[in-house]
Amino acid sequence: MAVPLNENSLDFEIIDFNKNISHNCYEYFKRTFDSTPENTWYLDDLGVRKDKRRRGVAKRLLKTCLTKLNSKNVFLRTSDSNNQAQLLYQNLGFRHIDGLYTQVSHKRLDGSVREDRRIIMLRQAEPIE
Numbered sequence: 001m002a003v004p005l006n007e008n009s010l011d012f013e014i015i016d017f018n019k020n021i022s023h024n025c026y027e028y029f030k031r032t033f034d035s036t037p038e039n040t041w042y043l044d045d046l047g048v049r050k051d052k053r054r055r056g057v058a059k060r061l062l063k064t065c066l067t068k069l070n071s072k073n074v075f076l077r078t079s080d081s082n083n084q085a086q087l088l089y090q091n092l093g094f095r096h097i098d099g100l101y102t103q104v105s106h107k108r109l110d111g112s113v114r115e116d117r118r119i120i121m122l123r124q125a126e127p128i129e
């Protein structure tokens with residue numbers, strides 16, 4: 001799923017690890033990258049069925065999506081321990097924004113809650129010729 005930067009749905013906190021302060025995600029992107037819903041999109045919920053992985057499905061999906069979003073900045077969150085997803089994103093031009101992370105709580109099927117620390121990765125728009 002890819003959605004334009006949106007004040008209402010992208011309202012999670014981003015923590016700056018170095019300065020020990022947190023920012024509202026929407027405000028942070030607006031201020032730091034001059035982001036607007038027109039020039040910046042957010043990518044979420046990428047997953048490939050277990051038995052279909054390692055066949056290039058995610059890469060093809062992302063390439064198709066990013067071709068359409070070539071003139072936009074695109075950012076995402078991914079778990080800081082998810083090396084395979086990070087590699088996938090890096091190879092498609094995403095860079096880890098150093099020092100920033102978000103903390104996400106998941107409720108699992110068994111009712112337990114898992115805390116997940118996620119890094120932020122950004123792919124900046126192709127410069128206009």
Ligand SMILES: CC(C)(COP(=O)(O)OP(=O)(O)OC[C@H]1O[C@@H](n2cnc3c(N)ncnc32)[C@H](O)[C@@H]1OP(=O)(O)O)[C@@H](O)C(=O)NCCC(=O)NCCS
Nearest residue numbers: 046047048053054055056057058059077078084085087088
């Ligand atoms: C991450 C995920 C989407 C990758 O999907 P996929 O279709 O298997 O990925 P692809 O086959 O297109 O692989 C593309 C690249 O990702 C990286 N990659 C994917 N799976 C990997 C693995 N198990 N180990 C190492 N690198 C891996 C590689 O760089 C790979 O390129 P390569 O094949 O040229 O080496 C899939 O493993 C998944 O659904 N995981 C669970 C959900 C998840 O973590 N989603 C990301 C949330 S942000």
